[in-house]
Amino acid sequence: MNQLTVKAYAKINLFLDIKNLREDGYHNLEMVMQSISLHDTITLYKKDNGIKIETNHSKLTNGEENLAYKAAQAVINRTKLAQGIKIFIDKKIPIAAGLAGGSTDAAAVINGMNKLYDLNLGEKEIHNIAFEIGSDVPFCLKGGTAFATKRGEKLRYLRPLKKHKVLLVKPPEMVSTKKVYNLYDEYNISKDIPVKKLLDIINNNKELNIEDGWANVLELITKRLVPDVKIIKDKLLDQGFKFTMMTGSGPTVFSLLDKKDIDLAYNVINNWPRTDDFITLTETKNFN
Numbered sequence: 001m002n003q004l005t006v007k008a009y010a011k012i013n014l015f016l017d018i019k020n021l022r023e024d025g026y027h028n029l030e031m032v033m034q035s036i037s038l039h040d041t042i043t044l045y046k047k048d049n050g051i052k053i054e055t056n057h058s059k060l061t062n063g064e065e066n067l068a069y070k071a072a073q074a075v076i077n078r079t080k081l082a083q084g085i086k087i088f089i090d091k092k093i094p095i096a097a098g099l100a101g102g103s104t105d106a107a108a109v110i111n112g113m114n115k116l117y118d119l120n121l122g123e124k125e126i127h128n129i130a131f132e133i134g135s136d137v138p139f140c141l142k143g144g145t146a147f148a149t150k151r152g153e154k155l156r157y158l159r160p161l162k163k164h165k166v167l168l169v170k171p172p173e174m175v176s177t178k179k180v181y182n183l184y185d186e187y188n189i190s191k192d193i194p195v196k197k198l199l200d201i202i203n204n205n206k207e208l209n210i211e212d213g214w215a216n217v218l219e220l221i222t223k224r225l226v227p228d229v230k231i232i233k234d235k236l237l238d239q240g241f242k243f244t245m246m247t248g249s250g251p252t253v254f255s256l257l258d259k260k261d262i263d264l265a266y267n268v269i270n271n272w273p274r275t276d277d278f279i280t281l282t283e284t285k286n287f288n
Contacts, residue, residue, distance in 0.1 A: 004116045008040040008108035009143050009285055010099040011136070012166065012247040012254050014208070015198055016216040021185055026135070026151050030195050032158075032202070032214075033136075035143035035285040036166050040093050040101065042068070042108040044116050047084035051076075057091035067133055071106035074129050075113045079121070085113060094278050096174035098248025100136045107140035127153070136248075144286050147199055159203045160286035167241065167265045170252040170278040171228035180249040183221045208256060210243045222250035229253060232277070239268055252278075 015032040022028055051072045053062035063069065072085050087109060093101035110129055114121045121129070130137035135152035147156045193213040201212060208214065223230045229246055232253045236244045241255035257265055265281055272279050 001116060003043060003045045004112050005041060005043045006108045006112045008042050008093075008104040008140070009035045010038045010093045010101060010104060010282075011035050011139065011143070012099070013216055014256075015193075015195065015214050016218060016248070017193060017195065018181075018184060018217055022151075027181060028150060029135075029148065029152055031148040031152060032195075032198060033139050033146050033148050034161055035145075035287070036099075036168075036282045037285045038093055038099070038168070038280065038282040040105055040108075041090040042105060042112060043088040043090070044109065044112045045086040045088070046116065047086045049082075050084040052084075052086045053089065054086070055089040055091055057089070057095070060089065060091055060095060067102040067106040067137070068109045070133050071109040071129070071137070072113065074132050075110055075119070075121075078125070078129055079117075079119050081113075081117060081119070083117070085109075085116075094170045094252065097170050097252040097278075098175075098246065098250045099168075099252055100140055100248070103134050103136035104140040106130070106133045106137050110137075111141060142287065145202060145284075147195070158199060159205060161202060161208075161284050162205065163286075164208075164284050165257040165262050165265065166282050166284060167236070167255040167257060167268070168252055168278070168280050168282060169232045169236065169254075169272075171226060171232060171274070172276045172278075173226045173228060173251055175222055175226055175249060175251050177249040180218055180221050180225065183224070184218060187221065208243060210245070214243070214245065216246050216248075218249050219246040222246060226251045228274075228277075232274075236268075239264060241265075 017030045019028040131153045138153045145158045145161045243256040
């Protein structure tokens with residue numbers, strides 16, 4: 001086998017709270033993370049040496065800043081692999097969107113290189129490599145429905161969420177995750193919601209109701225930086241999509257839909273007035 005193609009799935013945050021600022025400058029988090037069907041496609045090719053990234057996206061870097069590049073380098077360093085890798089990224093997940101697009105590409109490279117080169121890396125070693133690259137990468141290795149704590153790397157997998165259609169809308173602006181977190185530290189707006197209640201809702205297979213406390217504490221910060229987040233959220237709420245919130249550090253807004261909302265969602269997509277926005281209908285994705 002000289003090449004391998006794998007799918008790299010995006011994620012949304014059904015819940016995101018920040019507990020405190022750590023001594024290392026990162027934050028301790030509580031997050032409920034959920035994979036969705038929107039995905040990039042990663043093709044890996046064996047190469048004699050070096051790392052080469054190619055992509056169909058004009059704004060995606062193909063250098064050492066790319067998380068897929070960092071992941072490949074980490075695998076090579078950890079395993080002392082004498083060969084290299086060529087990576088083609090067919091990009092469908094918007095970049096800098098709060099959807100873990102870079103993180104999921106990195107996770108796909110780690111898993112893919114392990115298989116392509118028969119490296120026999122164990123689960124713990126793969127997790128450690130992933131965490132070197134970024135806080136969302138460990139979740140993206142497996143995906144599904146999970147409760148993430150610490151920086152995001154400590155994962156407790158939950159009962160798979162009932163399948164829901166998910167309407168995604170991302171404004172054209174990009175947002176700096178670092179800037180969002182820095183501003184959060186200034187405002188300190190933690191909601192301190194008892195997350196156990198939310199985890200019980202999922203594990204008991206109950207219906208998700210936004211009024212139960214599903215929230216993202218970064219949303220208020222990102223709205224200050226990207227006012228379009230509020231505009232988009234208000235438009236979706238006006239349509240009656242009650243479970244609507246921002247994912248990650250944004251600026252993507254999503255609505256978790258009931259079956260009765262699906263026809264309306266297609267109508268919203270077809271008549272969306274903001275032509276520069278990325279808008280699509282996807283669905284939750286589970287793997288077990």
